[in-house]
Amino acid sequence: MSKESEEELQDELEVTQEEEITRDEAEAEAEAEAVENEFDFLQEELIALKDKYARVHADFDNIKKRLEREKYTAVEYSNEKFAKDMIPVLDALNMAITSSESVTDPVEHFEKLKEGMELTLKQFTTSLEKHGVTMVSHDEPFDPNIHNAVQTVDSEEVESGQIVQTFQTGYKYKNRPLREAMVIVAN
Structure with a gap:
């Protein structure tokens, strides 16, 4: 091969290498730009999500405060x-x-x-x-949860452990005793 051919090949090789470098640089720039665009998009999305979180948190706090007010109002006017x-x-x-x-x-x-x-x-x-407030029935069998035995007496008319007489009527609110009935119980 002649020197000129070698030089031409050398020049072509250098041009090809320069084109490859330029192409690589262009690809790198395009890739960097794509990464930068994706970064910008993700930053915008992060800002939007932070804003959405702040709004949801504020709504939750408002609902919590409103329910608290309603609870106090319900208790106050119950x-x-x-x-x-x-x-x-x-x-x-x-x-x-x-x-x-x-x-x-x-x-x-x-x-x-x-x-x-x-x-x-x-x-x-x-x-x-x-x-829901009811009287403790006088006919109920003795129950220490709703009756208070203040005295025991011997009785032939009533079985042992049964109520003979009621001194003071007891009251229940639904199933809870408000005041126990004071009773005399048979021995």
Whole structure:
């Protein structure tokens, strides 16, 4: 091979190498640009997700505060229905007092007071039952959870361990005792 051919080959080789380097540089730049674009996209997505997280967290806090307020309101006004049902009982007591002032005959006065008290007691008991407060039945067998045996007596009429007499009526709220019934139990 001649020197000129070698030089031409050498020049072509150098041109090819320069083209390859240029092509490699272009590919590297394109790849770097793609990575940079992906990085920018991921940064934007991260910012959007942080914003979304902050909003969801704020919404959660608002809901939590609202539920807390509603809970306190519900507890504060939980006896409202009960109080409304007690107002007619108060009205009945006031009417009994007012009506008794106009009666002059003592026997009639006593009868009217007794009748008014019985009606008021019935109304009061009905209102309590409406809200889950019931009397401990006098016929129930002795139960230490709802009865308080204050005395024991010998009795031929009632079996041992059974209630003979009730001193004070007991009351339950649903299934929980509010006040135990004070009773006498047979030996």
